[in-house]
Every structure is written in structure tokens, then in C-alpha cells.
Amino acid sequence: MIWIDVLVQGILLGGLYALFAAGLSLVFGIMRLVNLAHGDLIVFAAFAILLITGSTGLHPFLAALLAAPLMFAAGWALQRFVLNRVMGKDILPPLLITFGLSVALQNGMLEIFSADSQRLAAGPLESASIDLGPVTVGTMPLLTFASAVLVIFALNRIFYTTALGRAFRAVSDDPTTASLMGINPKSVFAIATGLAMVIVTIAALYLGMRSNFDPSIGPARLIYAFEAVIIGGLGSLWGTLLGGAIIGVAQTIGAQLNPEWQILAGHLAFLAVLLIRPRGLFPRAVD
Amino acid sequence: MAYTVTTRTRASSIAGIIALALIAFGLVLPAFASRSLIQDLFFILTMLTLAQLWNLIAGFGGMVSVGQQAFVGIGAYAMFAGVILMGWDPVPAILLGGLAAFLLAIPMAFFAFRLTGAYFAIGTWVIAEVTRLLIAQWKTLGGGTGTSLPREATSDIMGVGAIASLFDLRDAAARDVLAYWLALALAVGTMAAIYALLRSRTGLALAAVRDNDNAARSVGVDAARVKWLVFLSAATMTGLVGALIYVQTARISPDAAFSVTNWTAYVIFIAVIGGIGRLEGPIIGVLVFWGLQTAFADYGSWYLLALGLLAIATMLFAPRGLWGLIADRWGIALFPVQRRLIFEGA
Amino acid sequence: MLLSVQGLTAQYGQFKALFGIDLHVAAGECVAIIGANGAGKTTLMRSITGVLRNAPEMIRHNEDPIGALPADLILQRGIAMVPEGRKLFPSLTVEENLRIGGQVRRGTGRWSLDEIYSLFPILKDRRHSPGTALSGGQQQMVAIGRALMSNPELLLCDEISLGLAPVVIRDIYAALPAIRASGAAVVIVEQDIARALSVADRVYCLMEGRVTLQAPAKDLTREAIHAAYFGATA
Ligand SMILES: Nc1ncnc2c1ncn2[C@@H]1O[C@H](COP(=O)(O)OP(=O)(O)O)[C@@H](O)[C@H]1O
Ligand SMILES: [Mg+2]
Numbered sequence: 001m002i003w004i005d006v007l008v009q010g011i012l013l014g015g016l017y018a019l020f021a022a023g024l025s026l027v028f029g030i031m032r033l034v035n036l037a038h039g040d041l042i043v044f045a046a047f048a049i050l051l052i053t054g055s056t057g058l059h060p061f062l063a064a065l066l067a068a069p070l071m072f073a074a075g076w077a078l079q080r081f082v083l084n085r086v087m088g089k090d091i092l093p094p095l096l097i098t099f100g101l102s103v104a105l106q107n108g109m110l111e112i113f114s115a116d117s118q119r120l121a122a123g124p125l126e127s128a129s130i131d132l133g134p135v136t137v138g139t140m141p142l143l144t145f146a147s148a149v150l151v152i153f154a155l156n157r158i159f160y161t162t163a164l165g166r167a168f169r170a171v172s173d174d175p176t177t178a179s180l181m182g183i184n185p186k187s188v189f190a191i192a193t194g195l196a197m198v199i200v201t202i203a204a205l206y207l208g209m210r211s212n213f214d215p216s217i218g219p220a221r222l223i224y225a226f227e228a229v230i231i232g233g234l235g236s237l238w239g240t241l242l243g244g245a246i247i248g249v250a251q252t253i254g255a256q257l258n259p260e261w262q263i264l265a266g267h268l269a270f271l272a273v274l275l276i277r278p279r280g281l282f283p284r285a286v287d
Numbered sequence: 288m289a290y291t292v293t294t295r296t297r298a299s300s301i302a303g304i305i306a307l308a309l310i311a312f313g314l315v316l317p318a319f320a321s322r323s324l325i326q327d328l329f330f331i332l333t334m335l336t337l338a339q340l341w342n343l344i345a346g347f348g349g350m351v352s353v354g355q356q357a358f359v360g361i362g363a364y365a366m367f368a369g370v371i372l373m374g375w376d377p378v379p380a381i382l383l384g385g386l387a388a389f390l391l392a393i394p395m396a397f398f399a400f401r402l403t404g405a406y407f408a409i410g411t412w413v414i415a416e417v418t419r420l421l422i423a424q425w426k427t428l429g430g431g432t433g434t435s436l437p438r439e440a441t442s443d444i445m446g447v448g449a450i451a452s453l454f455d456l457r458d459a460a461a462r463d464v465l466a467y468w469l470a471l472a473l474a475v476g477t478m479a480a481i482y483a484l485l486r487s488r489t490g491l492a493l494a495a496v497r498d499n500d501n502a503a504r505s506v507g508v509d510a511a512r513v514k515w516l517v518f519l520s521a522a523t524m525t526g527l528v529g530a531l532i533y534v535q536t537a538r539i540s541p542d543a544a545f546s547v548t549n550w551t552a553y554v555i556f557i558a559v560i561g562g563i564g565r566l567e568g569p570i571i572g573v574l575v576f577w578g579l580q581t582a583f584a585d586y587g588s589w590y591l592l593a594l595g596l597l598a599i600a601t602m603l604f605a606p607r608g609l610w611g612l613i614a615d616r617w618g619i620a621l622f623p624v625q626r627r628l629i630f631e632g633a
Numbered sequence: 634m635l636l637s638v639q640g641l642t643a644q645y646g647q648f649k650a651l652f653g654i655d656l657h658v659a660a661g662e663c664v665a666i667i668g669a670n671g672a673g674k675t676t677l678m679r680s681i682t683g684v685l686r687n688a689p690e691m692i693r694h695n696e697d698p699i700g701a702l703p704a705d706l707i708l709q710r711g712i713a714m715v716p717e718g719r720k721l722f723p724s725l726t727v728e729e730n731l732r733i734g735g736q737v738r739r740g741t742g743r744w745s746l747d748e749i750y751s752l753f754p755i756l757k758d759r760r761h762s763p764g765t766a767l768s769g770g771q772q773q774m775v776a777i778g779r780a781l782m783s784n785p786e787l788l789l790c791d792e793i794s795l796g797l798a799p800v801v802i803r804d805i806y807a808a809l810p811a812i813r814a815s816g817a818a819v820v821i822v823e824q825d826i827a828r829a830l831s832v833a834d835r836v837y838c839l840m841e842g843r844v845t846l847q848a849p850a851k852d853l854t855r856e857a858i859h860a861a862y863f864g865a866t867a
Contacts, residue, residue: 100556104596108592
């Protein structure tokens, strides 16, 4: 019985990791760029929500609604004014710029917000739970997972049914030919990074409501996100959700055996998948 | 027309002579330098070596690793294990550090080489994290809180007594001199080896691998072999440096020994600011870094924030670093690895 | 003048590919550009369409200097290209490939999805296949349709017959009258000289980055072309 509970909790935890991962996957899929500051941007968004709740008294959900357009603007500007200048065949410059950004963001937040742990107060929702027969699940984890499903569903709709999604795919295939279609690949990149930051805001919302956060935890979120993406297979958003669930389950199983093994178990699951299926569980056909 | 292929320039011949003089000077320096200068030089030399090694795999080989802390950490821990568990003298135990890093690099390369392009970077980071978490489970070496080298081990390190009487120093200062000499040897050895490697056929192959894997394969370069060779060698050397640093520090913990900031971020910033893909780059970079560190390290996170922004600005406005600016302006190369055609009689 | 190119130079790194090209295209005209492999035809097309940037005055569109504009703005001015090698987007279906061509449309020109499907009926049957699953000839039709979807007033076609069987080439060229009837000027880059001469009003011949011949198509002799194409006859 306990193992069913562990499994369910793990899958629900995977929803959070899928939220971490979706933005990373989106950006990589379109411009082959890995943003090493992705985790720190999640933490940054969590602090942004915290500031808004603190100054307006709004519930975190509403505060996130306000933070999302700001984060979109920040992502758009980061891409437009910084990363677009170095996009090209050589992956080294954009990679190192985002690495520099990661260090700068972490330490900037440390100065502004101190190293203290923070939390987004979600009221009664925090402890609410739903009884599902054999297991009792927290409302918050359930909500996180549902949001992850929704985000991925929405991203898929954008990708496959809208003009913007068509442009995303075309630019991902071949930016030069896309520009011959009147599309400016750099504008598309900027929109994509902005969109990724909206997802980052959603991820930050749940991160902050479910657990404590402080300026130093970004890199670990980046790593979970990355593991979910690789397990799922590059370019497959539903695969990313599965990847998140696999890491989540591995972590809860590890924690059940020995609390110190939680994180390690997640990493080992990732390495095992990489060993058996180097291209992930759902590799994209064309690449 | 008769021609020869050469990588030598006039500046490089002069630089070679100056380098030899500097090494000789470095060797005898402890006879009259202050202890704090020796300690600073130890820091500069070890960071320089780490930066050269990262530059080798990332700048020359295109393998952008952000997991170098794995090799520093495992090297340091292996040295500790040699001293604490096997009763070795710390200095020969440094070799264990190199060995451990080599052994770790094999699975690391095996996994990370499966990841393409930018994902390689995070792949190396994950493995470094896994290693840190595993080491933190090693209770005999202090688990998550770490441990110190036992006093008996640090009090009679081989050679320290001789150095102490040679320079008429106290033991602690003599230990610094020994560590400094070892750091000098590692730095010079590393740079000489990288220079030789880059000028060899393998160096040519490495450039081909970085610029385009597929093209390299089609002209008969065994890209995989070259990548393995370079990655494993750099890891081994990084492990040696890590072990040496912790002989000097004498106190270890997983968080410090596997610190991404200390052993990868700083190292990357040194290479970026000085100039990636050139031997001269990290030399300038480490001097600038040391200057900044001395002047601003007290500002803590403001300092790190500024370093991060400086690295971003360098990548944007001077992507080939300070040395790139110098080379563009005066066209000099102290350690040239580009091949040039010399037409005889022209 | 719809398009005029003056003293256009282009280079890849140290390698000079074009040495002062002069060329013009009037509204509604059909111009052929011929030349051996490596003559610089594709480089010329890439310069006009903004894939390669040049000094502004080297290329003019309706007398405006456009040499330095990026590709997306060139398209918005009404210059579309069918690139060499077709370059369909592999992640897009046939219909999506066509739609993306019309994503930035000018005015209410003639071309629409339905018009393209009536020009190339076979594409309608394959509309939901990935673009790259089609035969070479069908892919070429998609590439032409994609370029037309923006309602260009100048259509550049870079080696549309490359690698295709003669009957397929005939089918594709059969679409040309309809394209010209829509009012668009057409530039055809070809290695198939006879084909180029049969459709063009005027012909330019390129050799090693220079224009070696320009004349009305009907005035050209085999000898003149041969000399311009391969250099002075020995
Ligand atoms: N991307 C490139 N890099 C370097 N040289 C190129 C490139 N593209 C074309 N060239 C060179 O420029 C010249 C002209 O090429 P191109 O314009 O493709 O000729 P054409 O289309 O007439 O066959 C050729 O010598 C070719 O080798
Ligand atoms: Mg061509």
C-alpha cells in the first residue's frame, strides 16, 4: 500500500519537474540553445511573485498572473538584446553567457533577498488533500500536475495549430529559409524565450507554494528540468512530462528507502535511461 | 616554389626564451619571496592550470564542460583517502587524485558524449552532482560535513624538512613552498603538454573536431578517439590540481571540493576574460582575475555578480577576450598554434 | 525599374564570388540567368534576397536602395525566392509549407491556397504529408507554391529543374505562363540553356562572378552563348 502512495506522490512531483522542463525544452527545440540560467530564472520568478504578494496582498495565483507578463518581457529582452547577438553555429558563446547570467542572478538575488528561505503563502490550499480511496493526495501536488498537463497541452496546440507555432517549427528547421518567408528568426527567438519565461513563472508559482526556496537552489532545478527533457526525448513535450514523472518517482522511492538518497535516486534514474535509450523515450523523428 | 609549414613567429621565439627565464626565476623565487606572495602565486598557478585545462577541452575541443568540479573534488577526496585510510604521505597521494579523476572521467565521457551540443554541458554538471552526492555518503571521510587531514600527516610531509632548513623557514611556510613548487611544475607541465599537443597532428584533428564533427570524420579524423584522449587527459590533470589544492587547504567537504563556483565558474571566467581558444588567454585571464579577487573578494556576492556580468560583456563585445584584443591590435602570438606557410625566398 | 543591380560584389570570407554585377529586371519581365556551376548565380540570388548583405546602393527595388536589408524585409517588399535545393521545412506538412509562404502576404494578390492547388493539383492530395515525403518534382511544386503565396511582384527561381526528370521539368515549366499572367516578373536561374531561352525575354550569362553576356533571348546564337558560358573559345 505504501508503495502505491510513493508511486502516486512521485508522479505528482513529476508534474513540477515537467513544469521546470517545459520552458527549457521549448527554447532548445527552437534554437538549440540551452539556457544555463533557467533554474535561476525560476527562482527569480518566485521572488517576483513573492514581492507582488508582499506589496499587494494578492494570492500567489493572482500575483503570478501579474508576474507572467513581466517575465515575458524579461525573457524577450534577454533574447533580443543579449542572446540574439551571439546565436550561430558556435554554441559556446550563448552557453557561456547564460552561465554568466546564472552566476550573476544567483548572487544578485542573494544580495537583494538574502540567503533566507522564503515561501509563497497559499493559505488553506497548502494543507488541503483529497482522499482517492487507496491514497490520499495533496491538493497542491494535484494542482501542480494538472497545470503541467495543461501547459504541455497548450504548448502543443500552439506548436501545431497556430501561425506562431508554424513559425517556431520553420525557424527550428532552417532559419535562413524561414527568413525568405518574411519571418525574422530573431523575433521568433525572442518570442520563444518570452513564452518560456511565462512557463517559468508558472513553475515558480508551484515551486514557491510547495516548498521553501532561496537564491541558491536554481542550478538543481535546471538539472531536474534537463533530466526530464533528455529522458522524454528532445522535442517531445509529452515525453518531457513522462521524464518528469520518472524522476519524481525515482526520487520518492529513493527517499522512502533513505531520505538522503532522494536526489541521488533521481539522477541515477536519469543515467539509467541515458544508458539504455540515449535519445530518450520519445525521440523526434526529424532533427 | 619552396615553402615550409611553420607555427613559429618571431614573438614566439622571444616568448620561449622569456618563458624559460620565468620558470627559472619561479624556481628560485622562494629564496627571497614573502610567504604571502608564495601563497598568492600558488593560487594563481593552480587556477591558471585549471583554466588551461578547461580551455583545452572547451576552447580547443568544443566540449563545453561545466562539470570540472567533479575532477577537482574526486582528486581531492582520493588524496584524502590515501592519507587517512592508507596512511600515505600527502604528496605521493596527489597521484591518487589524478588516478581517481581519470577513472571518473571514463563513465563521465561515456554518458556525456551521448549528449549533443549544448546538452553536453549540463550532462557534465549532472555527473559532478552525482559524484558529490555519492562522496557525501562516504562516512569515513566525514560524509556531508567533511574532514581534515590529520596533524601527523601534515606535520612531516616529505621534503618539507629539507625545504625548511634550506630556506631557514618554519614548517608551515616550508609547506607553502613545497605546494608552490608542485603548482609551478603542474602549470608548466600542463601548458607545455597542451602546446605540444596542439602543434601535433592530434591538435590539428582536435581543431577539425571542434569546427565540425562530420567534416572531421570525412577527412579521416577519428573524432571519437581524439575527444576521449583530450577529455581523459584534461580530467586527470584537473584531478592532480584538485588534490594539490587540498594538500594545501588540508580541510575538505563535499560542498567545497565540488563547488561549481570555485572550480568551474571562476575557471570559465578566467578563460573567457583572457580569451578562449588560445594558450595566452588564461594567462592574462588569471592575472586579471587575481587582481579582481584581491581587490573585491570582500564584497562577496556583489563581486560574483560583477564577475558574471563581466563575463557576459566579454562574450558580447570581445568574444576572443583580452588577449584577442591584444593580438588583433599588434598581431602577436606568443604561443602560436596556427600553421602558416613560409615561402622561401619570398 | 523593378529591380536594378549595380556593381554588386559578394564574398565568402576571403573568397570573392561576385565582381561587380550589373543587371536589371523590369516589371512583368522574364529574365534568365545562365552560367556554369560555381559561376555565382546562387550567390547573386542570395544577395538580392538579403540572405547575404551588401552595400545599400548595390541593389535597388523601385529605385529604393535595398542592398543592406535583411531577407524578411526583402520578402515584404514583394521579392520572393524559390531557393536552390527547394529547402522545404521538414517539420511542416505540404499545406503548412504553403501557408508559411503566405504568412506575410502583400495586398490581395491572386495567389491563395486554392489557386496553388489548382496550379499543381497533385499537391492537394498530398496536403497533409510532410513536405519532405514527396517526390522531387512535387517538392519543387511546393517550393514554387510557397514562394507564390506571398503574392510577389518578382519571383526568383534558382535551378528549379535541378535533379528532375525531363517530363517533370516540363510539368513545372508549364506553370510559368500562369505565374507570369498574375503580373509577376520572373528570374529563372538555369543550367539548361535551351529551356531558359525558350521562356525568357532576356538572358544574362554569368562566368566566374562576372556578367559575360546580356541580350534579348531571340537574338542569341549558340556561339555567343558558348563563348560567354565557357570563356573565349580556343
Ligand atoms: N557558403 C559558401 N562558402 C564559401 N564559398 C562559397 C559558398 N557558397 C558558394 N561558394 C563559392 O562561390 C562561388 C559561386 O557559387 P554559387 O553562387 O553557388 O554558384 P552557382 O549557383 O552559379 O553554381 C563558387 O566558387 C562556390 O564554391
Ligand atoms: Mg547555384
